[in-house]
Amino acid sequence: MAGCGKTQLVSYFLQEHGSRYPHILFVDTSSSISLKNDFQAWARSLGNGHEHDVWEDARRLLASTLEENWILVFDNFDDPKLDLEPFIPRSKYGTIIITSRNRDASNFAGIYHLELGEMEKTEALAVLLRAARRQARLLREEMESANELLERLGFLAVALVQAGSLCYQRSSLNEPFTFTDYLSLFDSERATFMQLVLPTLDNYQLGTYAALNLSYRTIPVLCQKFLHFLAFFHHSYISLEMFANAAKFKFADPIYLMRRQSNEKPMFADLYSILYLDGEWSEVxxxxIARNLRAFSLISISSTAGIVFLHLHPLVKSWAKDILKEHEL
Structure with a gap:
């Protein structure tokens, strides 16, 4: 089931225990093209003669060359027509995790298979309350609104976290932003989305998109633009160091290899306006910006070997690419 927390669960595990693995490879398994691209990109990132490696080299490295612990995450293996077998390296040093909405993916489970379904009502309520930083004892009207919100959001973790985070961020010491307040906004936002031509969305996804859009409209414009830009990366392990290195060259090519297309200039101008402060690159x-996005649970942040990484939930990434263009960012 989409949105029940599969990718988030893996991300949390890696954030807590990633130090066990000198090599972490997170690949988009939604298609063979994305699989090969991510394998190849990882191999080339190793340097030291691997700059021209292809995806088969990455698999070979994992299977026979590396003598250190590594973990490989096949994320979003949902297409039953995709043959995953040729991409699986076998090594005593390796750990492989597969996330999928396709139950047949369990056939690859050599040791453990964990099926995540819809949360129980008590679990979903706990997620909502924790995200909103509320006590379990609510007034009757507020509890009724909370239960109604659980139903509207289909007990999906990603949507509940969005709702709770927004309630917390819009609350003050003297005036909490209640679940009743949120329901009113949510109904209005959902009605707006129903008028858009989004035939691929089911009711639960529609609710999730509406919850995400409420959070999106609350954050500063620079954060909106940066989120829109992040949506075109793979959703996990987006390095902030990459942006810092690009900014040092003002997004120009340090080595001239080929002529840039003219339509790329506006994109560079947007990056400059987002990442520079008073004309200078500012890590602070x-x-x-990243902290603002995390405050609304639109991204998560981790750090490995002193490098800061940003992560988007796959549904956040899909929403950003499907919807943000409609708002003409």
């Missing part, structure tokens, strides 16, 4: 500024 970009970290503040």
């Amino acid at each position: 500024h970009i970290h503040e």
